[in-house]
Amino acid sequence: MIPELGHFALIIAFAVAIVQSIVPIIGAARNQAALVSLARPAALTQLLFVGLSYAALTHAFIVHDFSVLYVSQHSNLVQPLMYRISGVWGSHEGSLLLWSLILSLWTVAVAVYSRNLPEILMARVLAVMGMISTGFIAFMLFTSNPFERIFPVPLDGTELNPLLQDPGLAIHPPMLYMGYVGFSVAFAFAVAALLGGKLDATWARWSRPWTTIAWSFLTIGIALGSWWAYNELGWGGWWFWDPVENASFMPWLVGTALIHSLASTEKRGVFKSWTVLLAILAFSLSLLGTFIVRSGVLVSVHAFATDPARGVFILAFLVVVVGGSLALYAWRSATVVSYGRFQWFSRETALLLNNIIFLTAATAVLVGTMYPLVVDAFGVGKISVGRPYFDTMFALVAIPLLLLLGFGPAVRWKGDSWQRIAKMTSIFFVVSLVAGLLIPFLVEEKLNLSTGLGLAGALWVALTTLKDLLSRLTHSLKLPLSYMGMIMAHFGVAVFVAGVTVTMTYSEEKDLRMEPGSSYNISGYEFRFQGTRKVQGPNYIADEGVIEIWSDGEKSGELLPQKRTYSGKSNPMTDASIDKTFTRDLYAALGEELESGAWSMRVYYKPLIRWIWLGCILMTVGGVLAVSDRRYRQSVKQTSAKKVPVTAGV
Amino acid sequence: MNRRSRRKVLIFAIVFGVAVATVLGLTAFEENLLYFYSPTQVKAGEAPATHSFRVGGLVVDGSVKRAPDSLKIQFDVTDNAESMTIEYTGILPDLFREGQGIVAMGSLQADGKFVAQEVLAKHDENYMPPEVAAALEASGKSVKGATEHKPQGAAY
Numbered sequence: 001m002i003p004e005l006g007h008f009a010l011i012i013a014f015a016v017a018i019v020q021s022i023v024p025i026i027g028a029a030r031n032q033a034a035l036v037s038l039a040r041p042a043a044l045t046q047l048l049f050v051g052l053s054y055a056a057l058t059h060a061f062i063v064h065d066f067s068v069l070y071v072s073q074h075s076n077l078v079q080p081l082m083y084r085i086s087g088v089w090g091s092h093e094g095s096l097l098l099w100s101l102i103l104s105l106w107t108v109a110v111a112v113y114s115r116n117l118p119e120i121l122m123a124r125v126l127a128v129m130g131m132i133s134t135g136f137i138a139f140m141l142f143t144s145n146p147f148e149r150i151f152p153v154p155l156d157g158t159e160l161n162p163l164l165q166d167p168g169l170a171i172h173p174p175m176l177y178m179g180y181v182g183f184s185v186a187f188a189f190a191v192a193a194l195l196g197g198k199l200d201a202t203w204a205r206w207s208r209p210w211t212t213i214a215w216s217f218l219t220i221g222i223a224l225g226s227w228w229a230y231n232e233l234g235w236g237g238w239w240f241w242d243p244v245e246n247a248s249f250m251p252w253l254v255g256t257a258l259i260h261s262l263a264s265t266e267k268r269g270v271f272k273s274w275t276v277l278l279a280i281l282a283f284s285l286s287l288l289g290t291f292i293v294r295s296g297v298l299v300s301v302h303a304f305a306t307d308p309a310r311g312v313f314i315l316a317f318l319v320v321v322v323g324g325s326l327a328l329y330a331w332r333s334a335t336v337v338s339y340g341r342f343q344w345f346s347r348e349t350a351l352l353l354n355n356i357i358f359l360t361a362a363t364a365v366l367v368g369t370m371y372p373l374v375v376d377a378f379g380v381g382k383i384s385v386g387r388p389y390f391d392t393m394f395a396l397v398a399i400p401l402l403l404l405l406g407f408g409p410a411v412r413w414k415g416d417s418w419q420r421i422a423k424m425t426s427i428f429f430v431v432s433l434v435a436g437l438l439i440p441f442l443v444e445e446k447l448n449l450s451t452g453l454g455l456a457g458a459l460w461v462a463l464t465t466l467k468d469l470l471s472r473l474t475h476s477l478k479l480p481l482s483y484m485g486m487i488m489a490h491f492g493v494a495v496f497v498a499g500v501t502v503t504m505t506y507s508e509e510k511d512l513r514m515e516p517g518s519s520y521n522i523s524g525y526e527f528r529f530q531g532t533r534k535v536q537g538p539n540y541i542a543d544e545g546v547i548e549i550w551s552d553g554e555k556s557g558e559l560l561p562q563k564r565t566y567s568g569k570s571n572p573m574t575d576a577s578i579d580k581t582f583t584r585d586l587y588a589a590l591g592e593e594l595e596s597g598a599w600s601m602r603v604y605y606k607p608l609i610r611w612i613w614l615g616c617i618l619m620t621v622g623g624v625l626a627v628s629d630r631r632y633r634q635s636v637k638q639t640s641a642k643k644v645p646v647t648a649g650v
Numbered sequence: 651m652n653r654r655s656r657r658k659v660l661i662f663a664i665v666f667g668v669a670v671a672t673v674l675g676l677t678a679f680e681e682n683l684l685y686f687y688s689p690t691q692v693k694a695g696e697a698p699a700t701h702s703f704r705v706g707g708l709v710v711d712g713s714v715k716r717a718p719d720s721l722k723i724q725f726d727v728t729d730n731a732e733s734m735t736i737e738y739t740g741i742l743p744d745l746f747r748e749g750q751g752i753v754a755m756g757s758l759q760a761d762g763k764f765v766a767q768e769v770l771a772k773h774d775e776n777y778m779p780p781e782v783a784a785a786l787e788a789s790g791k792s793v794k795g796a797t798e799h800k801p802q803g804a805a806y
Contacts, residue, residue: 343656344656344657344659344660349660353664356664356667356668360668360671364675367675367679368679371679381685381686382685382686382784383683383684383685383686384683384684384686384704385679385682385683385684386682386683386684386702387682388678388681388682389678389679389681389682392674392675392678392682393675393678396671396674396675397671400667511721511739511740511741512721513719513720513721571744571745571747572744573744574744589741591721591741591742592741592742594716600721600741601741602740602741
């Protein structure tokens with residue numbers, strides 16, 4: 001009964017979404033206040049019904065209602081409660097429902113927190129978000145209904161893929177979706193502004209905090225995914241250039257360009273139509289990412305052929321959203337005039353270069369991800385793009401980006417003298433270059449250019465960022481939060497780059513055959529294999545290896561990697577064990593039992609790998625700080641009346 | 651330089667930078683394209699002799715042989731028409747087993763042996779690598795239902 005109620009709630013939400021997407025637009029066009037004012041209550045009602053529907057599916061998971069096909073496919077009786085709740089978004093149908101729920105939440109957040117937005121603009125924004133919602137709910141109702149029943153009812157379900165039973169992964173999709181869907185707010189603002197034909201700097205001011213917070217969610221979401229892959233997959237890597245990862249990375253790259261471009265548009269009124277285009281692109285890539293991951297197209301483009309309804313719907317939806325908004329853009333953007341003027345050496349130019357670099361990176365990822373799919377779709381052959389391609393591209397992109405990041409934030413708006421900047425930063429440039437090249441030389445006793453440049457880049461960004469902070473502090477101890485956010489995020493980039501460089505160069509990894517009592521030395525740590533024992537988990541049994549870590553003649557730790565067999569699954573699962581410290585990780589994963597207690601196993605030494613995620617956390621916190629700035633909470637009347645000083649940070 | 655010519659220099663620099671990135675990118679792209687071949691195609695000599703490529707198929711029952719004192723392992727894969735031998739040193743993925751569809755990345759040696767640097771079997775035990783499914787289909791000996799199967803929850 002409750003699943004039917006959930007289904008019914010979804011149908012009502014669908015009807016409400018249609019009303020929300022049409023009526024306020026008509027009202028805005030005809031200037032009818034009654035129709036315009038319908039937007040807010042419609043958004044709230046929609047949230048209510050999508051929420052009910054979501055609660056119904058969660059309830060079905062919690063009470064083991066295996067008569068619901070989706071529940072029976074993704075949970076079983078022994079699955080812990082936490083993973084029954086997260087099982088809701090474990091696959092296609094449920095993750096779409098989560099997507100819709102998050103979209104409704106963002107819509108209501110806009111309705112609540114942007115009270116001082118002009119009514120007409122607000123109506124248009126909510127209507128655009130209603131249109132997206134209509135598309136998603138329709139997709140569920142017509143092709144991917146999570147409430148579909150199954151008869152006869154199975155006694156037990158199929159367990160959720162054990163790989164997905166990890167706290168990091170359980171919260172990874174919601175975070176990622178908060179980011180993806182959050183870009184719909186920037187998109188809706190852009191489309192609403194195009195519809196209204198009024199693209200001024202206040203438009204950028206309104207969409208900026210929303211975009212930044214969505215970007216923060218996306219950043220932490222991607223970092224969590226990487227963290228999960230490192231902990232769970234047993235390969236010891238943190239990024240694989242897998243199409244699924246790329247799908248979330250593309251909107252991040254364009255989103256990063258967008259938050260920087262919005263800064264120019266808000267502060268100086270420049271690059272307006274470019275910013276609008278980026279907002280459209282960021283959300284389009286979010287949609288593309290959702291569908292790439294969820295439609296099965298990665299498994300085979302022919303999945304489209306076996307289930308044409310889904311494929312055709314997805315393509316049609318993408319065409320309508322992307323094509324429609326681009327057409328609107330082409331039609332309206334010609335009327336947008338950017339009034340700001342700036343010289344060639346200015347903050348505006350620096351931010352423009354930032355945008356070009358990020359878009360180049362996004363294009364590189366897009367080509368590497370989509371090309372194999374296109375080739376396959378045309379039946380020309382089966383290919384894949386190797387990791388070195390992506391690594392090369394990002395090394396290429398990183399050099400100008402880090403160089404720019406070192407001095408860009410210090411350059412003044414409108415125009416600056418390059419001599420002033422050169423005088424200010426040249427010392428840091430020399431210091432970081434020398435130190436960066438020297439460190440690998442001291443470690444390896446030979447020149448290592450790529451590692452040296454990576455470290456130099458990290459140092460350069462860290463030093464110049466700190467210098468900028470210090471020189472600001474000498475003027476005033478009260479710095480705006482938005483500025484502190486920028487400093488934090490940029491410092492995070494330095495930490496991230498240092499972590500990536502050191503991990504990539506100095507990691508040591510070894511596949512070994514170990515007998516109980518044998519040991520192996522890696523980077524000054526001795527791994528002593530003591531043997532294995534049987535361990536019983538809540539829904540699995542495991543062989544647990546005991547590996548003592550010895551350094552300098554003392555036992556400094558113990559690794560307990562497991563090989564688990566989950567009930568109902570025939571294949572074992574590797575659960576790596578990691579000894580974590582700030583400066584290095586020691587990692588062990590069991591391979592398989594060979595004979596007489598000997599095991600194949602994989603051991604790693606990973607220096608500074610924690611810095612990779614620490615960098616991402618700093619970037620995320622930076623985003624959150626920037627959004628907390630009080631100028632975003634001042635009423636529009638106040639802020640538009642008084643001119644914001646140009647020096648108030650990005 | 652006046653403002654106009656400075657702007658020209660800036661635009662030129664940007665175009666030049668993007669052009670360089672494109673050329674380098676396309677070169678890297680070309681070099682790292684990995685083509686997939688089925689055992690039948692490899693037997694027919696269609697696979698490159700020097701360049702890395704991917705090969706896939708079902709692991710032949712009873713073909714997995716281990717070296718007694720190292721992690722070297724040897725097994726056959728088949729598309730049910732032809733089979734070929736793959737050699738690999740290291741730890742195999744959890745989902746590797748006889749009868750399972752796998753994809754290996756590596757290159758052919760002078761003696762005709764395929765040495766893999768990487769062996770992939772996907773997250774889900776019911777999952778069939780699409781290339782393998784297609785290769786089985788091409789050889790006319792597809793396992794029924796293999797291509798229609800949707801992976802469950804392994805999409806992250």
